[in-house]
Amino acid sequence: MRTTDRRVVLGLYRSRHRRDLLTAALDLGVTAIDTASNYLHHRSHRALGELAGDLLPKFSVSTKVGYFRDGHSLSPARLREAVETAVADLGREPDTVLLHNPERSGPDSRTMVQACAVLADAVGTGWCSSWGISTWDPRPLVGLAVLRPDVLMVRSGLLVSSSVLDAAEALVTAWRPTQVRGMSPFGGSTTDPVWQKIDPRLFLRSPDATPLQAAFRVAFALPGVEAMAVGTDHAEHLRELCGGLEHEIDADVLRAYRQLLRQSA
Template structure:
């Protein structure tokens, strides 16, 4: 495992982190890990050198934070924990008055006295603007009290990163970035130059860039949101992606190495539903993607996707 600084926050994180949406999640996926396997996955992640763990109050119906807190007992000083604010098992509450209570509940669930990073969880766009909301004053108070070390936003588009950099003290971004969704590429580099760290989410495009699906795939879970036309387009672009990656790399490893080629990225959090997936993801940190492959994938995006982005 290799490690990177998280902006100028003083935190250091593993290049490959663990996204904990899947922990104990048998609701969204029939093959999701149960509690025993979830604890085993976190244990194996620690053994592999992973130090960054990402969760949220609503993940796995509220069980993810609890399981992660249980699994990380005895390891707290050696890990960085990121959780979120705004989405909960019972719905959403982005009001400023709910922020402190959300942090306090996460502290209890995660069995810790501080949270390293808290991000606003894909909120309405106006909440990224520190000039029109009181959230960032509360974040600063929580930071002064030692309850959090850094804060920011979970974002999908470059304009949200740019707004937060210009109007808040945000030092943490969780950004949708992949070979097929490169819109935030330059903004992520800008965030790094400004002293912020970025966590990359959806780097495998919900499994497409891991080679799990084809144009004939039929979805009955959360991925059923894609129309037949979207499935066909994703399949075509995935084939283009696979044609450009070096021999000897799995598609998942190439996809993860691609986002790690961005100078602003601190860590990437591929979802992990099994120990086998974890091992494949960890292997992505062994080396860099060749510069010519990065350039070819940047060209693929510019020619076939830019201006007509994929839907979530």
């Protein structure tokens, strides 16, 4: 087993929740899982508890609440029930519970504070160790007041627009989360034709990374995040990404890219 690297989080959005993938992740030193109540057709928590309940204590588990079978809701009562159900279905308390894409409900500051309070209370009652907010599109959330989150999770990488990057950075400044995490570093798929048209290695100081390693590494700086959730069903893909983490980003190239991105927006 390799040394634990908490920068890489195995995301389960598109995963089939296979036990062998979880075992392979542990062998690679990946000891964090990110899921949500609505993943796997609203069965993710139960599937993890049934298929890998004995492995879950070896992982730091983060999950998200906010999506229900009848749609999205920030109702405090429904969020509270969702957290309780997650604990029961997982067979353990998750380490982190995130408010899932609150922008989908078009909240105001009062609604956000009430929703955040449910998750903060969940920490106080022992249902989780930390709480936070996960947002796919942070732009509608800029300017809203919230309780200070432990974690802010945002979209990251070369396919994220300038306005979304700027909004994510504005939330970091305003909300002062303890940790910022990224997600979807490849914009959904490494097989997207765009990855055949660009060479992310231009952003690194050394050229000996693979293009996917380079894209993954650069995503940690667009915007600046400390950990990255990446989804895969293939252990070799996860191994390749872990192998590219030590490459150094060329700050001058990154700065020029952000300037060009803003000019073209």
